[in-house]
Amino acid sequence: MNKSKTNIRDVLTNIYTELETRLRMDYVITGVPTDFFEIDFYTKGFQRKDLIILAGMPHSHKTSLALNISSNTAINHGNRVFYFSLDASPEMLVKKILFQLSNTSYSHFYLNMLGYGDLKQLYKFGEIINKAPINFFCDTKYTFKKIQTKCLSSKIVPKLIVIDSLQLLGDVTKDKTTIEKALISFKKLAEKLNTAIVLIYDDLEGARDRYTKNEYTIDTSMFIENNADVVFYIKNNAVVSVDEDDNTQQTFKEIILAKQKNGPCGSLRIGFNINSLLFYNTNEDLFDVSINNAERIVSC
DSSP: OOOOOOOHHHHHHHHHHHHHHHHHHHTOOOSBOOSOHHHHHHHSSBOTTOEEEEEEOTTSOHHHHHHHHHHHHHHHHOOOEEEEESSOOHHHHHHHHHHHHHTOOHHHHHTTOOOHHHHHHHHHHHHHHHHSOEEEEEOTTOOHHHHHHHHHHOSSOOSEEEEEOGGGSTTOOSSHHHHHHHHHHHHHHHHHHTOEEEEEEEOOTTHHHHHHTTOOOOOOHHHHHTTOOEEEEEEEEEEEEEETTTTEEEEEEEEEEEEETTSOBEEEEEEEETTTTEEEOOSOOHHHHHHHHHHHOBOO
């Protein structure tokens, strides 16, 4: 009986095809895309019916990241976004997005140092924002019931809902019980609307002590026990990476994916411009992101 000779090249071709297929499968987006490689790599996008916590100490740029994600998914993918703010006006939120997208310095604006080139960029992106499917609802007296009524009465169901922030809701007090009740209520709303809900959470209790000890962990038990599916924690400090070869530097924000019910957890790193408050992907391509993340993934 003649045995056919194994063709190594054919075997390698089959292996390469499988590897490329798995790579594409690994990065497939099944939820609402954020357009941040690292976040989408871990979560496959924000999934329908998921309750997502975006936590961090005050001034850790939680709102800036939430606005960035909202504008990315609305402008680039046409996803309807409802953004509920309990401490900012529509003008303030739109201005933040405008300066983010145009990558224009806030300090230049406040110091009256904007040039005609800056204005041209701001006008250009202003028209883009105007056409984006983002609805801003700003009221310091919002409660869960009012938000629920607004969402359920809308003719168009949003793909993403952002609440900024949980502790400012009228029916939430310092009592931990009211926070837990709100978490359960928002999870039920996410399931009823078949949409993803992001809750911004100010990490106030014990934050200063953990900061002085250089500890950025957060107690996730309260969130998980009360039906939160994903918990992000944004570190306060920005990290500067210097490339000595070409004498350049990049600034990053480190984000801990502290809990995820249906996926891996780990450490994320996203580019950040402190002047325009723009979060952005670095120059890594998809393959590099996959390799780097695979090395940092830890078990839940």
